[in-house]
Amino acid sequence: MRMKHDTLLRTQCLIDGKWTDADHGETFDVANPATGTVIARVPKMGAAETRRAIDAANAAWPNWKKQTGKQRAAVLRRWFELMLENIDDLALILTTEQGKPLAEAKGEIQYAASFIEWFAEEGKRANGEVLPTVAGDRRLIVTKEPVGVCAAITPWNFPAAMITRKAGPALAAGCPIVVKPAEATPLTALALAALAERAGVPAGVLSVITGDPIEIGGELTRHPTVRKLSFTGSTQVGRTLMAQCAPTIKKLSLELGGNAPFIVFDDADLDEAVAGALASKYRNSGQTCVCTNRFYVHDRVYDAFVSKLSTAAEGLKVGLGTEEGVVQGPLINEAAVIKVEAHIRDALTKGARVVTGGHRHALGQGFFEPTVLADVNETMRVAREETFGPLAPVFRFDSDEDVIRQANDTESGLAAYFYSRDIGRIWRVAEALEYGMVGINTGLISNEVAPFGGVKQSGLGREGSHFGIDDYLELKYLCVAGI
Numbered sequence: 023m024r025m026k027h028d029t030l031l032r033t034q035c036l037i038d039g040k041w042t043d044a045d046h047g048e049t050f051d052v053a054n055p056a057t058g059t060v061i062a063r064v065p066k067m068g069a070a071e072t073r074r075a076i077d078a079a080n081a082a083w084p085n086w087k088k089q090t091g092k093q094r095a096a097v098l099r100r101w102f103e104l105m106l107e108n109i110d111d112l113a114l115i116l117t118t119e120q121g122k123p124l125a126e127a128k129g130e131i132q133y134a135a136s137f138i139e140w141f142a143e144e145g146k147r148a149n150g151e152v153l154p155t156v157a158g159d160r161r162l163i164v165t166k167e168p169v170g171v172c173a174a175i176t177p178w179n180f181p182a183a184m185i186t187r188k189a190g191p192a193l194a195a196g197c198p199i200v201v202k203p204a205e206a207t208p209l210t211a212l213a214l215a216a217l218a219e220r221a222g223v224p225a226g227v228l229s230v231i232t233g234d235p236i237e238i239g240g241e242l243t244r245h246p247t248v249r250k251l252s253f254t255g256s257t258q259v260g261r262t263l264m265a266q267c268a269p270t271i272k273k274l275s276l277e278l279g280g281n282a283p284f285i286v287f288d289d290a291d292l293d294e295a296v297a298g299a300l301a302s303k304y305r306n307s308g309q310t311c312v313c314t315n316r317f318y319v320h321d322r323v324y325d326a327f328v329s330k331l332s333t334a335a336e337g338l339k340v341g342l343g344t345e346e347g348v349v350q351g352p353l354i355n356e357a358a359v360i361k362v363e364a365h366i367r368d369a370l371t372k373g374a375r376v377v378t379g380g381h382r383h384a385l386g387q388g389f390f391e392p393t394v395l396a397d398v399n400e401t402m403r404v405a406r407e408e409t410f411g412p413l414a415p416v417f418r419f420d421s422d423e424d425v426i427r428q429a430n431d432t433e434s435g436l437a438a439y440f441y442s443r444d445i446g447r448i449w450r451v452a453e454a455l456e457y458g459m460v461g462i463n464t465g466l467i468s469n470e471v472a473p474f475g476g477v478k479q480s481g482l483g484r485e486g487s488h489f490g491i492d493d494y495l496e497l498k499y500l501c502v503a504g505i
């Protein structure tokens with residue numbers, strides 16, 4: 023890695039304002055998914071180190087809570103600015119450990135920084151309310167207070183943004199936070215911690231610990247001092263963590279798996295729909311929870327859409343994320359590739375056909391050909407399971423009722439997309455889709471201004487937007503009598 027300032031490449035964790043090794047000196051390897059090369063070793067921490075980070079957060083809480091919203095905003099603003107000043111180094115670290123193309127990594131750093139900027143401002147407006155009284159000698163007042171020590175467990179597909187989307191509102195609301203990043207992508211998290219320290223985030227207010235997910239997750243969910251857990255990751259792990267949080271009744275924000283449908287009606291602008299499909303499906307090589315998992319295309323435009331999408335998919339350059347012009351990096355690991363292959367094999371045995379791609383890419387490692395499957399039906403695994411890879415299965419439909427039924431026939435309810443120009447249909451379909459977010463005539467919907475989150479088993483709570491800070495605030499009702 024050729025960085026401008028290698029001070030951002032950290033291989034120790036930040037606990038209580040100190041850069042720290044694991045108690046027993048243990049480490050684990052961080053590899054570049056494009057080459058398999060080990061790029062760093064980071065601490066393999068467990069329950070003891072986690073306890074220390076929680077205790078430090080608790081000790082730092084009173085002072086951080088006492089700061090005004092404006093004072094906390096000044097620190098967050100500085101963190102935001104430092105992220106943008108160091109965008110090239112951060113993006114290079116991110117691409118090297120995660121694989122996504124450098125341009126996409128830079129986009130993620132901007133997106134990640136936007137949450138810090140946004141919540142710095144929102145923190146200043148965490149207004150309470152005065153309620154109309156029920157008796158002349160009483161006044162009813164509602165204030166908002168930080169929930170207390172928070173924990174975050176984050177995934178590898180957005181190594182920067184999934185941290186700032188949690189740490190931003192937590193810190194702005196006056197909560198300290200302990201972050202455990204994914205094992206595959208700890209370096210981006212540690213670099214963000216280094217910048218937070220430089221920005222003036224006090225010791226203990228933000229700790230980042232890497233290591234054993236079971237041990238660290240066990241302690242974060244068991245410890246009574248932790249009042250809230252925010253998790254982004256798989257639905258299965260989300261269920262486990264929710265159960266682990268039950269004995270201490272922790273507040274929970276969960277951003278879990280999706281199974282996004284993308285519907286193309288026969289009145290859609292097909293070229294626009296293909297452009298949206300590409301952005302929604304192949305971004306991050308299909309490894310985002312809002313990536314389209316299932317395409318539903320009306321019978322009348324089915325062949326034309328499949329042909330245009332396949333041509334576009336064939337034009338996507340696959341390669342090292344640091345190479346000019348590359349838009350498809352490797353998948354995160356071998357297990358991810360095996361899952362894509364299994365979904366393709368299952369679909370082919372049940373009557374689907376490969377229109378383009380279908381195999382591991384000649385580059386080896388985790389590289390996979392952008393793939394389009396046609397003649398897909400409801401009996402196939404791709405209808406129910408999130409593939410999390412560059413595979414576009416295209417289903418055929420012929421009525422609005424039928425496609426809405428199929429789109430909603432899943433335990434997930436994160437993002438959905440559809441293309442239509444008919445104003446009546448747009449409202450009917452938007453209201454009928456059981457999803458937390460709906461993209462209409464677009465395949466890209468995420469930004470810091472809008473609430474991100476799902477319904478059904480896709481999770482609890484919303485991140486980003488002016489709603490996002492509420493998850494880190496408690497209401498307190500003051501009843502003042504005897505006036």
Ligand code: ADP
Nearest residue numbers: 175176177203204205235236239254255256259
């Ligand atoms: P993915 O399938 O995207 O890797 P995971 O849900 O397995 O999603 O991982 C998301 C995050 O959850 C990562 O930081 C991972 O280390 C963490 N994690 C996985 N299993 C557990 C667990 N049992 N307890 C706590 N954290 C876990």
